[in-house]
Amino acid sequence: MAERGPTLAGRLRGCRREGPGEGLSRRDTVRAEKPQDILTSPSCWQHAVLLNRFNYSFELEKDLHFKGYHTLLQGSLPYYPKSLKCYLSRRPHRIPSERHQIGNLKKYYLLNAASLLPVLALELRDGEKVLDLCAAPGGKSIALLQCACPGYLHCNEYDSLRLRWLRQTLESFIPEPLENVIKVSELDGREMGDAQPEKFDKVLVDAPCSNDRSWLFSSDSQKAACRISQRRKLPVLQIELLR
Numbered sequence: 001m002a003e004r005g006p007t008l009a010g011r012l013r014g015c016r017r018e019g020p021g022e023g024l025s026r027r028d029t030v031r032a033e034k035p036q037d038i039l040t041s042p043s044c045w046q047h048a049v050l051l052n053r054f055n056y057s058f059e060l061e062k063d064l065h066f067k068g069y070h071t072l073l074q075g076s077l078p079y080y081p082k083s084l085k086c087y088l089s090r091r092p093h094r095i096p097s098e099r100h101q102i103g104n105l106k107k108y109y110l111l112n113a114a115s116l117l118p119v120l121a122l123e124l125r126d127g128e129k130v131l132d133l134c135a136a137p138g139g140k141s142i143a144l145l146q147c148a149c150p151g152y153l154h155c156n157e158y159d160s161l162r163l164r165w166l167r168q169t170l171e172s173f174i175p176e177p178l179e180n181v182i183k184v185s186e187l188d189g190r191e192m193g194d195a196q197p198e199k200f201d202k203v204l205v206d207a208p209c210s211n212d213r214s215w216l217f218s219s220d221s222q223k224a225a226c227r228i229s230q231r232r233k234l235p236v237l238q239i240e241l242l243r
């Protein structure tokens with residue numbers, strides 16, 4: 001029987017066990033006692049570093065080990081492809097994001113560690129046809145491509161500004177030859193079933209969410225009011241996208 005590692009909840013709890021004894025200063029120590037502490041303390045957010053296998057850097061991986069990063073969830077899930085390399089820091093630490101440079105592939109993508117869970121749940125295999133229905137800014141599309149080589153990946157995004165962001169993400173992480181198996185569209189996900197009668201082996205629906213956690217830190221009350229009114233309509237949109 002495969003040995004099971006700690007659960008994600010266990011790893012999240014793990015962040016509050018850090019203490020000065022492990023090389024942290026008192027200021028750095030994470031003081032999350034309850035789940036809501038994790039939501040309200042950005043230092044507890046699980047910033048993960050997803051390595052880009054299309055521009056793998058041994059030096060970067062070595063450096064992450066040196067900085068105390070550890071691999072995420074490896075050995076604790078039935079599906080965890082070897083090609084997926086994701087690292088997490090045990091203490092509050094964030095490495096800077098890389099600048100977009102035309103013609104240069106990025107070495108890593110920063111994401112919330114929990115974002116990988118739906119990607120892993122999809123259990124993507126080589127050659128499968130997959131649809132990422134709400135794809136911008138593209139984190140999960142990138143993560144999918146670290147797991148396997150799909151025969152076809154369709155990335156859709158309804159918001160035109162965010163679509164540009166999605167295109168830029170794909171350009172930054174995916175080598176040109178792979179672009180042939182990727183299609184990007186700007187459709188309303190609710191109408192995709194009729195507009196794109198192709199068949200997919202798997203569909204990822206990362207429906208728009210309230211993003212309440214980030215709004216806890218916003219000081220823009222006007223935007224927040226607008227957000228609250230949009231938030232009321234969210235459940236309906238989410239259900240329509242899932243249908």
Ligand SMILES: C[S@@+](CC[C@H](N)C(=O)[O-])C[C@H]1O[C@@H](n2cnc3c(N)ncnc32)[C@H](O)[C@@H]1O
Nearest residue numbers: 134135136137138139140158159188189206208
């Ligand atoms: C949670 S975000 C997706 C994050 C993305 N999967 C990632 O990992 O980077 C939800 C996305 O759904 C898009 N969206 C909202 N309404 C949509 C619709 N009707 N059809 C398709 N996408 C929609 C939003 O613009 C937003 O970019």
